[in-house]
Amino acid sequence: MEKSHPRKIFPILILFILFITSTTSLVWASSSSQTADEGKTIFEERCAACHTIGGGDLVGPDLQGVTQHRDRQWLINFIDDPAKMIADGDPIATDLLNEYNEVTMPSPGLTSAEIEQVLTYLESQPTTDQPQGEQAQSLPQGDxxxxxxxxxxxxxxxxxxxxxxxxxxxxxxxxxxxxxxxxxxxxxxxxxxxxxxxxxxxxxxxxxxxxxxxxxxxxxxxxxxxxxxxxxxxxxGTENQAATFTPWFWGAGLAGVLVLFSVMAIFWPRQRMSISENLRRQS
Ligand code: HEC
Ligand code: HEC
Structure with a gap:
């Protein structure tokens, strides 16, 4: 009788341990996939205009695999404030800026929790996907x-x-x-x-x-x-209109004034006479 006691307890204990570990890992898995879901929403709303994951470069680089080839802290700092990284002379950020047409990535204004969510989402994406192609939205004919x-x-x-x-x-x-x-x-x-x-x-x-x-x-x-x-x-158009338009503008202005003066010089006296004549006739 005494021997059967531990034998009964043992399987129950194992079952119990299995149960605990499976539920905690389930909870853990669902919470991390939830984070990735939130990250996906943030990505679609705040990043997808300029970045794809595996679909090629848009305004900014394709972010597929970026969490593997960049240091995590670097990514956090960069996403937090790209302009500051560039201003501080960070060599990677400076290279990226040159490579991407001098467009500075605008600061997305995310909290550090949101940055973590986006990075979790990026990590969760497969890295050897076939390119999905640029996801241009289809727009109606513009005018x-x-x-x-x-x-x-x-x-x-x-x-x-x-x-x-x-x-x-x-x-x-x-x-x-x-x-x-x-x-x-x-x-x-x-x-x-x-x-x-x-x-x-x-x-x-x-x-x-x-x-x-x-x-x-x-x-x-x-x-x-x-x-x-x-x-x-x-x-x-030409950007920076002042530089290209000023000489032309002043030249035209000067010519205009000269023409106006000569017209006045020729017509003004006669014009005035005829007006006063008209007035005299009317009264
Ligand atoms: C308006 C366009 C734009 C938006 C929106 C944008 N980015 Fe960027 N991103 C860029 C550009 C351009 C670069 C290249 C670096 C530079 O020029 O500043 C870049 C670079 C990056 C890099 C570095 C890539 C590498 O190869 O190291 C990461 C990471 C990144 N962006 C993440 C994000 C995330 C996350 C979001 C959304 C929260 C986002 N970006 C929103 C334009 C954008
Ligand atoms: C309240 C001021 C404001 C209004 C209104 C505004 N913008 Fe902007 N826009 C900005 C600022 C400031 C930037 C630079 C990025 C930043 O700091 O957010 C910008 C950046 C941009 C850029 C990126 C330019 C670049 O070279 O990186 C585009 C494109 C743009 N705006 C389009 C528009 C369009 C289209 C409208 C009208 C529907 C518009 N903006 C209305 C303030 C404004």
Whole structure:
């Protein structure tokens, strides 16, 4: 009787241990896949405009396998504040900046927990996937004239976003140029590429614009019109208009004044006479 006691307890103990370990690992697995899910959402909303995972470069590098070939702390620091890394002269960040058209990745403004979630998601992605191709969203046919009016605010944005010109300029648009809180967008097409720009207009992943455009995303038609407008601006405009336009502008101004003076010199006396004659006749 005494011997059967431990024999009965033993399998129960094993079962119990198995049960505990399996449930904890289940909980653990589900919580880490939840983190990856949250990371996926963040990635799609805040990063996918410029990055793919295994789909090739967009505005920024393809991030497939990045968690393997870069130090984790470096990644955390970089995602936290890319501009600071570049300003501090970090050699990798500087190389990347040169390689990617001098476009500084805007700071995504994530908390450190969110950065962890994104990195967990990146880690969870297969590294030897076949490329999925650039995930350009398909937009309707755009109209550049409408795009220009959306840019300047002559046509209001459907969801009530502020007109772009409040903060951006494009060469040749608007008599006094636009705002300069944001960069000049005349050649933004070259910096971002067609696909990159289309994606960027879809999510507007720029920290300064996130507030003003929260819940005021551009409609697909507006995105297409703006894209068509930026294509046209890129083909026609010169950024930094002051340098190229000033001599021409002053020359034209001077010629105009000379013409005006000579016209006045020729016509003014006669004109005045005829007016006073007219007045005399009328009274
Ligand atoms: C507006 C475009 C843009 C957005 C949005 C963006 N990035 Fe970037 N990212 C870049 C560019 C461009 C680079 C190349 C470095 C540079 O020029 O600053 C880069 C570089 C990186 C790198 C370094 C890649 C390497 O090879 O070491 C990582 C990691 C990264 N981005 C992660 C993210 C994450 C995560 C998000 C979203 C939370 C994000 N990026 C959002 C444009 C963007
Ligand atoms: C409240 C000011 C503001 C408004 C309004 C605004 N932007 Fe921006 N935008 C910025 C700033 C500032 C940046 C630079 C990145 C940052 O700091 O967020 C930027 C960056 C950009 C970029 C990337 C440019 C580059 O060269 O890296 C694009 C494209 C852009 N904006 C498009 C638009 C469009 C299209 C609209 C109108 C629908 C618009 N913006 C309205 C402030 C604004």
């Amino acid at each position: 550049s004239a409408r795009g220009e009016n959306l840019f300047t605010g002559q046509i209001t944005l459907q969801k009530g976003g502020i007109p772009c010109m409040g903060c951006h300029s494009v060469d040749g648009v608007g008599q006094y140029g636009g705002g300069n809180l944001g960069p000049d967008l005349t050649h933004v097409l070259q910096r971002y590429g067609q696909t990159g720009l289309a994606n960027a207009l879809g999510t507007l992943p720029f920290p300064t614009m996130q507030g003003p455009y929260a819940n005021k995303a551009l409609t697909p038609q507006e995105q297409a019109d703006l894209l068509a407008f930026f294509e046209q601006a890129d083909a026609q």
